[in-house]
Amino acid sequence: MNKKWTAEEVPSQEGHVAIVTGSSSGIGEEAARILAMKGAEVIIAVRNLEKGDAARNRILEAHPHGVLHLMKLDLADLQSVREFADGFISRFLRLDLLINNAGVMVPPYSKTKDGFELQFGTNHLGHFVLTARLFDLLKRTEGSRVVNVSSGAHRMGKLDFDDLNWEARDYSAWTAYGDSKIANLYFTRELARRTEAEGENVVITAAHPGWTATDLQRNSGIANFLNNFFAMSVDKGALPTLRAAVDDEAESGAYFGPDGIREMWGHPVRVEPNDLAKNDSIAERLWKVSEEMTGERFLS
Numbered sequence: 001m002n003k004k005w006t007a008e009e010v011p012s013q014e015g016h017v018a019i020v021t022g023s024s025s026g027i028g029e030e031a032a033r034i035l036a037m038k039g040a041e042v043i044i045a046v047r048n049l050e051k052g053d054a055a056r057n058r059i060l061e062a063h064p065h066g067v068l069h070l071m072k073l074d075l076a077d078l079q080s081v082r083e084f085a086d087g088f089i090s091r092f093l094r095l096d097l098l099i100n101n102a103g104v105m106v107p108p109y110s111k112t113k114d115g116f117e118l119q120f121g122t123n124h125l126g127h128f129v130l131t132a133r134l135f136d137l138l139k140r141t142e143g144s145r146v147v148n149v150s151s152g153a154h155r156m157g158k159l160d161f162d163d164l165n166w167e168a169r170d171y172s173a174w175t176a177y178g179d180s181k182i183a184n185l186y187f188t189r190e191l192a193r194r195t196e197a198e199g200e201n202v203v204i205t206a207a208h209p210g211w212t213a214t215d216l217q218r219n220s221g222i223a224n225f226l227n228n229f230f231a232m233s234v235d236k237g238a239l240p241t242l243r244a245a246v247d248d249e250a251e252s253g254a255y256f257g258p259d260g261i262r263e264m265w266g267h268p269v270r271v272e273p274n275d276l277a278k279n280d281s282i283a284e285r286l287w288k289v290s291e292e293m294t295g296e297r298f299l300s
């Protein structure tokens with residue numbers, strides 16, 4: 001039987017710079033902790049600086065030699081995303097790892113500052129713009145990688161290109177969450193394709209954490225309650241993301257998730273998204289629409 005993958009497999013990250021979006025709690029905080037423990041300089045990229053500072057202090061308490069920088073990033077506000085990227089580029093000469101982890105799940109209907117439905121706008125479009133703005137630096141950093149954090153809930157997603165902001169339909173928060181998470185996989189697919197076509201060496205992977213007890217379930221009473229019985233702890237839940245970030249056998253497009261029943265629990269292995277998430281023409285269409293919605297073009 002193959003040895004189970006654990007955080008011990010993460011190699012030294014000395015000399016590396018990593019950004020983890022949404023690392024003020026949950027899987028992002030844990031991924032930031034492990035990367036800092038392994039020697040990476042880690043940017044805690046958060047919308048709430050107070051919460052981010054508390055996460056940074058928790059990590060430093062466990063690993064006093066960790067190098068962690070706190071930076072403001074609100075993915076539901078594209079101006080904030082652009083300011084974050086500008087600020088990062090002015091301070092750092094390299095970017096080895098971009099973990100697009102931040103997310104919201106099933107909030108009541110609301111919109112981002114730019115008028116996008118909140119889940120699609122935060123989970124997909126915010127990360128689209130962030131990646132676009134940082135891509136030149138990623139290209140210049142040898143061995144760099146982007147990890148997009150999706151979900152088993154991508155199976156509930158089916159993008160309606162006529163109404164991405166849910167203005168014409170009755171809002172279904174779960175479907176909208178699934179849409180944003182299948183969008184993470186289309187983005188991974190199309191970014192990998194375009195990166196390879198341009199002959200760039202950035203590796204693009206994706207992960208999903210199964211079912212992990214975090215703040216994510218705050219908007220769903222039932223999911224929050226069931227956390228007590230079924231969810232993994234955050235140290236386990238962060239492993240697929242970490243494996244997607246460092247596995248040196250992972251080629252662009254590789255997707256990692258837990259190896260247990262229905263990929264809800266367990267240790268990280270290579271997994272497959274559903275067939276709809278592998279549709280290249282939808283992936284390409286989403287890219288073009290994302291460019292139009294945000295005004296951000298890259299690898300075009």
Ligand SMILES: NC(=O)c1ccc[n+]([C@@H]2O[C@H](COP(=O)([O-])OP(=O)(O)OC[C@H]3O[C@@H](n4cnc5c(N)ncnc54)[C@H](OP(=O)(O)O)[C@@H]3O)[C@@H](O)[C@H]2O)c1
Pocket residue numbers: 021022023024025026027028045046047048051073074075076077101102103104105122149150151152153208209210211212213214215216217237
């Ligand atoms: N937990 C699971 O079972 C599970 C399953 C499948 C997929 N996932 C995915 O895993 C990722 C991490 O979630 P988690 O479970 O660790 O939940 P979490 O503890 O709630 O973490 C989500 C993070 O995203 C941040 N965030 C939300 N909106 C943001 C915005 N507009 N700008 C910047 N940051 C923002 C949150 O910041 P605040 O602290 O300010 O709210 C928080 O730090 C998400 O992409 C989620 O979809 C989780």
